[in-house]
Amino acid sequence: xxxxxxxxxxxxxxxxxxxxxxxxxxxxxxxxxxxxxxxxxxxxxxxxxxxxxxxxxxxxxxxxxxxxxxxxxxxxxxxxxxxxxxxxxxxxxxxxxxxxxxxxxxxxxxxxxxxxxxxxxxxxxxxxxxxxxxxxxxxxxxxxxxxxxxxxxxxxxxxxxxxxxxxxxxxxxxxxxxxxxxxxxxxxxxxxxxxxxxxxxxxxxxxxxxxxxxxxxxxxxxxxxxxxxxxxxxxxxxxxxxxxxxxxxxxxxxxxxxxxxxxxxxxxxxxxxxxxxxxxxxxxxxxxxxxxxxxxxxxxxxxxxxxxxxxxxxxxx
Amino acid sequence: xxxxxxxxxxxxxxxxxxxxxxxxxxxxxxxxxxxxxxxxxxxxxxxxxxxxxxxxxxxxxxxxxxxxxxxxxxxxxxxxxxxxxxxxxxxxxxxxxxxxxxxxxxxxxxxxxxxxxxxxxxxxxxxxxxxxxxxxxxxxxxxxxxxxxxxxxxxxxxxxxxxxxxxxxxxxxxxxxxxxxxxxxxxxxxxxxxxxxxxxxxxxxxxxxxxxxxxxxxxxxxxxxxxxxxxxxxxxxxxxxxxxxxxxxxxxxxxxxxxxxxxxxxxxxxxxxxxxxxxxxxxxxxxxxxxxxxxxxxxxxxxxxxxxxxxxxxxxxxxxxxxxxxxxxxxxxxxxxxxxxxxxxxxxxxxxxxxxxxxxxxxxxxxxxxxxxxxxxxxxxxxxxxxxxxxxxxxxxxxxxxxxxxxxxxxxxxxxxxx
Numbered sequence: 001x002x003x004x005x006x007x008x009x010x011x012x013x014x015x016x017x018x019x020x021x022x023x024x025x026x027x028x029x030x031x032x033x034x035x036x037x038x039x040x041x042x043x044x045x046x047x048x049x050x051x052x053x054x055x056x057x058x059x060x061x062x063x064x065x066x067x068x069x070x071x072x073x074x075x076x077x078x079x080x081x082x083x084x085x086x087x088x089x090x091x092x093x094x095x096x097x098x099x100x101x102x103x104x105x106x107x108x109x110x111x112x113x114x115x116x117x118x119x120x121x122x123x124x125x126x127x128x129x130x131x132x133x134x135x136x137x138x139x140x141x142x143x144x145x146x147x148x149x150x151x152x153x154x155x156x157x158x159x160x161x162x163x164x165x166x167x168x169x170x171x172x173x174x175x176x177x178x179x180x181x182x183x184x185x186x187x188x189x190x191x192x193x194x195x196x197x198x199x200x201x202x203x204x205x206x207x208x209x210x211x212x213x214x215x216x217x218x219x220x221x222x223x224x225x226x227x228x229x230x231x232x233x234x235x236x237x238x239x240x241x242x243x244x245x246x247x248x249x250x251x252x253x254x255x256x257x258x259x260x261x262x263x264x265x266x267x268x269x270x271x272x273x274x275x276x277x278x279x280x281x282x283x284x285x286x287x288x289x290x291x292x293x294x295x296x297x298x299x300x301x302x303x304x305x306x307x308x309x310x311x312x313x314x315x316x317x
Numbered sequence: 318x319x320x321x322x323x324x325x326x327x328x329x330x331x332x333x334x335x336x337x338x339x340x341x342x343x344x345x346x347x348x349x350x351x352x353x354x355x356x357x358x359x360x361x362x363x364x365x366x367x368x369x370x371x372x373x374x375x376x377x378x379x380x381x382x383x384x385x386x387x388x389x390x391x392x393x394x395x396x397x398x399x400x401x402x403x404x405x406x407x408x409x410x411x412x413x414x415x416x417x418x419x420x421x422x423x424x425x426x427x428x429x430x431x432x433x434x435x436x437x438x439x440x441x442x443x444x445x446x447x448x449x450x451x452x453x454x455x456x457x458x459x460x461x462x463x464x465x466x467x468x469x470x471x472x473x474x475x476x477x478x479x480x481x482x483x484x485x486x487x488x489x490x491x492x493x494x495x496x497x498x499x500x501x502x503x504x505x506x507x508x509x510x511x512x513x514x515x516x517x518x519x520x521x522x523x524x525x526x527x528x529x530x531x532x533x534x535x536x537x538x539x540x541x542x543x544x545x546x547x548x549x550x551x552x553x554x555x556x557x558x559x560x561x562x563x564x565x566x567x568x569x570x571x572x573x574x575x576x577x578x579x580x581x582x583x584x585x586x587x588x589x590x591x592x593x594x595x596x597x598x599x600x601x602x603x604x605x606x607x608x609x610x611x612x613x614x615x616x617x618x619x620x621x622x623x624x625x626x627x628x629x630x631x632x633x634x635x636x637x638x639x640x641x642x643x644x645x646x647x648x649x650x651x652x653x654x655x656x657x658x659x660x661x662x663x664x665x666x667x668x669x670x671x672x673x674x675x676x677x678x679x680x681x682x683x684x685x686x687x688x689x690x691x692x693x694x695x696x697x698x699x700x701x702x703x704x705x706x707x708x709x710x711x712x713x714x715x716x717x718x719x720x721x722x723x724x725x726x727x728x729x730x731x732x733x734x735x736x
Contacts, residue, residue, distance in 0.1 A: 036380060070391070096393070098458035111454065 022049045033106050037067045045107050054134055057108075061130050064103050065123070068096050082124025083175055083254065085168075090123075108134060121145060121168060128172075141218050143170040154215050155208070156228040160185060163205035164253070167212055173256035174213040178205055182247030197245040202279050206269035207233055207286065209255045214265055214288050219257060221290075230289035234264065238282025249273045255284070263287050318505045322571050322578040323679045323733075325416025325564030327408035330673060331367030331520075331557045331663050334385070335411065340680050344709050346691040348662045350540035350555060355522045363529055364538040367557025367664030369520065374400035377443045394476055397459040399437030401517040401669075402472050404560035409473055409513065412562035416576065418511075427510040429481030430474055431500050433492030433668040434516070436466035438523035469517050481509050486668075490628070491587075491723030492516065494671025497563065497731055498585040504567045505584075512565045516672030520558015524667070528556065531595060533632055544665075545692035546629035546658035547636050547700045554630040557664030561673035579679035580717075583617070583732040586610025590726025597635050601642025603728040604628070604720060608646045611718065611730040620652040623714035624687045626674050628722045629658035630665045639720065640700040653704045654718075661691040671721040675731055678717045682735040685713030 027046065034042045041063025048056040066077045069090050076084060086092040092100070097120075101112050110133055119142025120126050132139050146154075146167045155162060167176035180187075180197050187195035213219070214226045245251060255269040266285045271278040328334060331349025332342035342349070353366035355375070373383040379395040388407045395403065413423055422428065444460035457463075462471045467485040474483045482503055486492040493516025500512035518524055528534050535553040537543040544555040571578060588606030590598040597604070612619060625643065629636045636658075647653045659677050666673050681687060687710040696705065719731045 070393070093393075095458045099396070102455055102457070105455065113454075 022046075030107065033103060034063075037063045041067075048108070054131060057131055057134060058127050060107060061104065061127055062123070064100055064107065065090070065092070065126070067103075068092065068100050080123060082122060082127065083168075084123040085121055086123070086126070087121075104130065110134065119143060124172070125170070141171045143168050144216055146212070146216065151212060154228070155212060156231065157208055157211065161204075162208065163201065163251075164208055164212065167209065169213055169216045171217055171219040173254065174209050174217065175252065175254040176205075176209050176212070178251045178253065180245060180247050180249050180251065187247070195247055197249070197251075199239075199241045199279065202241070202245065202251070202271055203236065203239060203281060203284070205251065205253055206255055206267075206271065206279075206281055207284055209253050210265065210267045210269070210284055210286055213255060213257065213267070214286065217257075220260060220262075225291045226288050227291040230287070232287050234285040234287050236281055236284045239279070241279045243273060243276050243278045245271075245273060245278055251278065258283065263289055319507060320568040321501050321504045321565055321582045322568065322576070323563055323580055323582060323675075324566045324571060324576040324578055325412040325414075325418070325562075326579065326676045326679060327410065327412030327415060327562040328560070328673070328676060329369060329372070329404040329408050330559040330561070330666075331369060334369075334371055334407075336415065336680060339677070340684055342662060343659065343677055343680065343688040344684075344686055346662060346689055346709060348540065348544070348691055349557070350543055350664065352538065352540060356526075361526065361529075362536045363526065363534045365535065365540050365543040365555050366520065366525060367544075367555055367559075367666075369404065369557075369559050372400075372404065374403060374519075375521065377440065379403075394472075396457075397462045397468075398472055399434075399440050399463050399468050400519045400521060401434055401437065401558055401560060402463065402468055404558070405432070405434075405469050405473060405515050405517045405562065406476065408517075408560040408562040409477060409515070412513065412564050413477075416564040416566075417574070418564070422511070422574075424478035424480055426480050428479065428512070429500070429503065429509045430470060430477070430479045430483045430513040430515065431486060431496035432467075432469035432473065432483075432515040432517070433486040433488075433496050433672070434466065434469045434518055435489070435492075435524060435668050436468060437464045437519050438527070439519050439521050440464040442523055469515055473513070473515060477513075479513070482512070488725070488727040488729075489723035490630075490665070490667050490670055491721040491727040491729045492668040492671065493561070493673075494585075494675070494719065494721035494729035494731055495587070495727070497565070497582065497672060497675055498587065498729055500565050501582045501585060501731075504565055507567075510567050510570045514563045514565060514672055514675075515560065516666070516669040517560040518558040518667045518669045520556060520666070520669075524558065525556030528554075535631065542692060544631045544661050545694070546627065546631045546661050547640070547690065547697055547705055548631075548693050549695040549697045551631045551633060551636065551697070553632055554660065555664035557666050557669075559666060559669055559673070561666075561669060561676050563672055563676060563679070578683075580682035580733045580735045583716075583734045584611060584615035585729060585731045586612070586614060587727070587729045589728065592726050595724055597638040597722055598726060599634075599638060599641075601638040601640075601645070603726050604639060604722055604730070605642035605645045607728040607730040608642065608718060608720070611732050612646070615732045617716060617732060617734075619647050620649065622647070622654040622716050622718055624678070624681070624716075625654050625656045625718045625720065626678050626688075627656055627658040628670075628720040630660050631658070635722070636697070637699045639722070640697075640703060644702055647703075650702065655687050655706045655710060655714075656703050657688055657690040657706055659688055661693070662688075671719070671729065671731075674721070675719050675733070678719050678733050682714060682717060682733060686711055687714055 044056040044059035333339035441464040590603035689709040
């Protein structure tokens, strides 16, 4: 660990890391600014300031966010899920976000500019962002939020066979919601007087989210664009359903890439309804191809040292 | 023109934080002064302040603040407020309850809010110091809305979802009287059905002590003697803070709701000295004109006025100016109205003063008494010839004037009455 911190100190991009020792005055200041955070937050911050060990970052960031979340919403942070959304789930508005940023800057002794913050939507985004900043790594592509209109405009699959109402896509994976309305045509016959979402359609919905990831995730080779016409289902493994889903249920779908290498992309996927596990798929594999024309501006920094290096990061995360 | 009534009052003042307590202090001439701990330093010659009880707002961190437990104020609301923002928030809740207004009656296109405060030099100083030492990007994101003049209207309009007219008034010690005047006009002209009028000040070190530089503050260390308008021994004003919220409503709304009223706001007048940036006109020229406008436009004969709540702050020059103006407006000595300055009890609330003293007059009109002059032992001969009352009078006034004067020579006179 000490070695890791030393190498971070020496990293040319780690401009946020000053080389000055952690004085008693620094400690007093740290205690003061973190006085409304939990004790583990202060402990983690103090350890980080002494050792520069980035393993402490999640505890610091989570502790600072918790301090600014209204007490009745803090229970959500007990078992923190990286998919928790800052605005919708935690009630953090843009001004509170600025308060969080200022305290993070104070504690970690770094500066963050507004442009970098604009796309942070989830707890996971924030943690990864701070981690990259402190390590001096290039910043991850921000999570994109797609409402139904935008999903329909990019997908080769269309209503009435599109089972995503809204989605968030980042280079790490994608999540989406689908509310079973009861109006789906197949529910008339599945089953007689007993509408239940078919398991095959639930798997289809996960597959559709994987398609959206290929089109919008930006996790593939820079400069290359996936041709929507080339994406097809190949195989799936380890599919298990745990709960019947009926009209009124909101399916929360998530997928993460396991292997991405043209022409195959393999994902793991899960569906939850509230706190219940509804279905999992250990592997869903799609085939895909690139579009001929590649004249699209890449949002990635040109100096990225080859995309294969960033891929393992995505899979490990 | 629609008639306008005061139907609700909320107060956080040095002499009480609710209407019954304040009414009792006014009747009994019980002052709100204390030797103020932050002033007890060798290099601070000022010692006394009209203190707010039941609140602790000295910390720069709003989460350290303490306030009466019957209010619960969320952090996301507090973080954009100065100390006087908290006072106004609590006073606003009390005024709404006092007027028995529903949420829908507070938030609609026909209900507005005018406010006045001097901002918060306390917080502004802290934020600027932070900016200078830590850099501009570490300024608190809500530092500006919490500290600049306008902070009261920014906060209350958003938190109470006010949808009618709203703005702030900045004429120093005449500010919240201007706010009452223009709120009256909006209702009288049918632009609004209901207006909240708010005056407030921090009343702490940074909002009061700068007045020491112009030698305007009393150096008297005895809380029982420091504020004594019209007295020969007066040596300056005593600062105070707090909040006053008035609910003004049209006669239609009063009738529709079956609302209880304190009194009618009959009208007002204003005029300026055109004389000096900080010193009142020696003859009270502007104040006299303001009173004359107020009487003329409300068709009130000078003899009909029963009580004048004087602006008199206990400064040597200002009180004499006002005495001269009063003698000019009320020349018949036999019918001169009772005069007192309730600043002898509260201290001078600056932007708070006009709304707070309008509330005092409204309470006196409803409850039927005229508050006397506390601490007046030896009347200044320059203030003679007026009916400056000593003890509280038990009789009910029918027509009351409330005077306010601010920097730059701005003068406002409000006319209140009860049939």
